[in-house]
Amino acid sequence: MTKLLLQLHAAAAVADRRHGGRPGPGRRHPPTPRHASAAGRFAPASLVLCLLALAAAATTLALALTLHRHGPDPAAPGASPRGFAVVINTWRRHALLRRSAAHYAACPGVDAVHVVWSEPRPPPERLRRGLAVLNANGTRRVRVRFETGGGGDSSLNNRFRPIRGLAADAVFSVDDDLIVPCSTLRFAFDVWRSAPNAMVGFVPRMHWLADPRGSTKEYRYGSWWSVWWTGTYSMVLSKASFFHRRYLDLYTNQMLLSIRKYVNENRNCEDIAMSFLVANATGAPPIWVQGRIFEIGSSGISSLKGHGLQRSRCLNTFAAMYGNMPLVATTVKAVDSRRSWFW
Ligand SMILES: *[C@@H]1O[C@H](CO)[C@@H](O)[C@H](O)[C@H]1NC(C)=O
Ligand SMILES: *[C@@H]1O[C@H](CO)[C@@H](O)[C@H](O)[C@H]1NC(C)=O
Numbered sequence: 001m002t003k004l005l006l007q008l009h010a011a012a013a014v015a016d017r018r019h020g021g022r023p024g025p026g027r028r029h030p031p032t033p034r035h036a037s038a039a040g041r042f043a044p045a046s047l048v049l050c051l052l053a054l055a056a057a058a059t060t061l062a063l064a065l066t067l068h069r070h071g072p073d074p075a076a077p078g079a080s081p082r083g084f085a086v087v088i089n090t091w092r093r094h095a096l097l098r099r100s101a102a103h104y105a106a107c108p109g110v111d112a113v114h115v116v117w118s119e120p121r122p123p124p125e126r127l128r129r130g131l132a133v134l135n136a137n138g139t140r141r142v143r144v145r146f147e148t149g150g151g152g153d154s155s156l157n158n159r160f161r162p163i164r165g166l167a168a169d170a171v172f173s174v175d176d177d178l179i180v181p182c183s184t185l186r187f188a189f190d191v192w193r194s195a196p197n198a199m200v201g202f203v204p205r206m207h208w209l210a211d212p213r214g215s216t217k218e219y220r221y222g223s224w225w226s227v228w229w230t231g232t233y234s235m236v237l238s239k240a241s242f243f244h245r246r247y248l249d250l251y252t253n254q255m256l257l258s259i260r261k262y263v264n265e266n267r268n269c270e271d272i273a274m275s276f277l278v279a280n281a282t283g284a285p286p287i288w289v290q291g292r293i294f295e296i297g298s299s300g301i302s303s304l305k306g307h308g309l310q311r312s313r314c315l316n317t318f319a320a321m322y323g324n325m326p327l328v329a330t331t332v333k334a335v336d337s338r339r340s341w342f343w
Contacts, residue, residue: 082111082167082168082169082170083109083110083111083167083168083170083189084109084110084111084168084169084170084171084172084189084192084242085110085111085112085113085114085163085166085167085168085170085171085172085245086104086107086110086112086113086114086171086172086174087114087116087147087159087163087171087172087173087174088100088101088104088113088114088115088116088174088175088176089116089158089159089173089174089175089176089239090115090116090117090118090175090176091118091119091154091176092119093176093177093297094124094127096176096177096296096297097115097127097176098127098130098131099179099296100174100176100177100178100179100296101113101115101131101144102131103179103182104172104174104185105142105144106142106182107182107185107186108182108186109185109186109189110142110172110185111142111143111167111168112142112143112144112145112166112167113142113143113144113145114144114145114146114147114163115131115144115145115146115147116147116158116159116161117146117147117148118153118154118155118158119154120154122146122148123146123148128146131144132144147161147163149161155263155264156263156264156267156268156270157251157252157260157263157264157270159173159238159270160173160238160247160248160251160252160270160274161248161252162245162248162249162252162253163245163248166245168245169196169244169245169246170189170192170193170196170242170243170244170245171242171243171244171245171248172185172188172189172241172242173238173239173240173241173242173243174239174240175239175240176297177295177296177297178239178240178293178294178295178296179293179294179295179296180202180240180291180293180294181291181292181293181294184202184289184291184292184293187289187291187336188200188201188202188242188289188291188334189242191242191287191289191334192242192243192287195287196244197244197278197281197282197284198243198278198282198284198285198286198287199235199236199238199241199242199243199274199275199278199286199287200236200241200242200243200286200287200289200334201236201237201238201240201241201242201286201287201288201289202236202240202241202288202289202291202293203224203236203237203239203240203241203293204224204227204233204235204236204237204286204288205221205222205223205224205227205233205234205235205236205237206221206222206226206227206230206232206233206234206235206329207219207220207221207222207234207235207315207325207327207329208220208221208222208226217319217325218316219312219315219316219319219325220308220312220315221308221311221312221314221315223308231331231333232329232330232331233285233286233288233329233330233331234275234279234285234286234327234328234329234330235271235272235275235286235327236275236286236287236288237271237275238270238271238274238275239271240293241286243274243278247274247277247278247281250277250281251273251274251277255273255277256321256322258321259273259276259318259321260273262314262317262318262321266310266314268310268311268314269310269311269314269318272311272314272315272318273314273318275327276318276322276326276327279326279327279328280322280326283326283328284328285327285328285329285330285332286330287332287333287334288332288333288334289333289334290333290334290335290336290339291336
């Protein structure tokens with residue numbers, strides 16, 4: 001019961017958030033995140049919203065009980081002539097790598113799994129043999145290949161090195177500790193096929209103007225909470241996103257050398273650099289796909305202190321290098337219509 005009430009409150013808060021804080025259509029700058037102090041204003045509205053949410057929840061339940069949407073499975077063989085490559089970025093976490101490589105190799109639509117190897121030593125025999133088993137799967141043949149072309153240097157730019165012999169245009173770039181369920185992955189791939197120039201992913205972030213009314217253009221990195229609160233984002237992180245393979249070539253061979261150098265020296269922000277690159281090339285925002293993803297390890301760089309400051313510095317440095325801010329904000333989100341009952 002308590003849990004239900006909490007959920008209703010959360011629903012009310014979300015509804016309230018949706019009614020306020022929308023950036024006006026003519027607004028030129030990205031809005032600043034609204035702060036929790038706005039909560040005071042929402043007390044009178046909250047009862048009504050709770051009741052609405054209750055009614056909505058009951059309706060959803062009834063629909064879910066009486067209807068079961070079955071349709072042609074877009075993941076069925078024949079529905080799509082081509083699949084995509086999964087590119088796993090890994091660093092000294094062999095157990096995690098084994099798990100995630102095995103997971104992705106078994107997902108329908110995956111043509112091949114490429115492991116970006118940046119450790120100074122070549123992949124150990126035990127790991128190679130463990131992953132080679134995936135190649136010999138009787139039902140499907142998925143190639144798992146180590147990409148060792150970095151020559152033992154551990155630059156974060158390695159994850160975007162072009163990969164020889166890619167069969168398909170779509171690349172799903174993912175960290176070794178992130179598991180995206182196969183059906184969710186498949187859905188995101190379908191979104192990408194509708195917009196093959198865009199970055200399509202699960203982890204949205206935003207660049208906020210530090211002082212929207214001021215004349216200086218200083219940006220702040222907006223973490224998940226600011227995206228959740230405002231529904232606005234301008235990047236999807238490459239630790240779980242689809243993009244066209246040509247961006248690998250653009251990143252490695254065409255992008256400003258100073259940006260690759262910055263990423264290399266600061267050991268951070270390769271994902272922001274990729275977001276800038278795609279935004280500059282397309283003039284359009286990325287696409288955030290609804291879907292749960294699962295973290296199976298936790299010692300990532302984002303848990304380090306001062307991460308937000310470093311990320312803000314990257315935004316400002318890259319914007320200065322580009323001479324403008326290419327990132328485009330949006331509030332569009334792609335949802336699987338089989339899973340949403342209101343329109
Ligand atoms: C082989 O593929 C099937 C389905 O594609 C999967 O369920 C199974 O786990 C795979 N086996 C191995 C060893 O990966
Ligand atoms: C941004 O895109 C334009 C047009 O495609 C291109 O000419 C320019 O070199 C790009 N800027 C950077 C810094 O890559």
